[in-house]
Amino acid sequence: MPIPRDQFDEGLDDTSYKVIDFLKAHSKEAFEVSEVAEGVFAPAPGSKQAAPSSPEMLAKAKRMEFFLVDLVQKGMVDKRSIGDKTYYCIHKD
Numbered sequence: 001m002p003i004p005r006d007q008f009d010e011g012l013d014d015t016s017y018k019v020i021d022f023l024k025a026h027s028k029e030a031f032e033v034s035e036v037a038e039g040v041f042a043p044a045p046g047s048k049q050a051a052p053s054s055p056e057m058l059a060k061a062k063r064m065e066f067f068l069v070d071l072v073q074k075g076m077v078d079k080r081s082i083g084d085k086t087y088y089c090i091h092k093d
Helices: 005-010 014-025 033-041 054-073
Strands: 077-082 085-090
Touching: 005 014, 014 033, 014 054, 014 077, 014 085, 033 054, 033 085, 054 077
Parallel strands: none
Antiparallel strands: 077 085
16 A cells, blocks of 8 residues: 655654644644544544444553654654643754
8 A cells, every 4th residue: 555755754653643633734833642642543524434432442542652752753743831731843944
C-alpha cells in the first residue's frame, strides 16, 4: 500500500505520521496525550466503525505517549508542562 511522500521523507511509521498530520491540522492548539490519542484513533466522521470504549481509549492514550516522546526527540513536536498537565503541539519552523 502506498504512503504519502512526506511520510516517506520524514521516515515515520503510520501512527507517528497520523500524529503529525493531526497536530499540523490543529497547529494553533496544544493537546494532552489523551486528546491526541482521541484525535488520531477516533473513527472518521461518517465511518461505520464504532468509537473506542473508555478502556480502549485509555490504552491507546498510554501507547500514544511513546509516539509523542519519539516525535519530541526528533524535534517535530513540542512538549510543555503547564500546571499539572503536559501539552503537545506541532513544532514551529
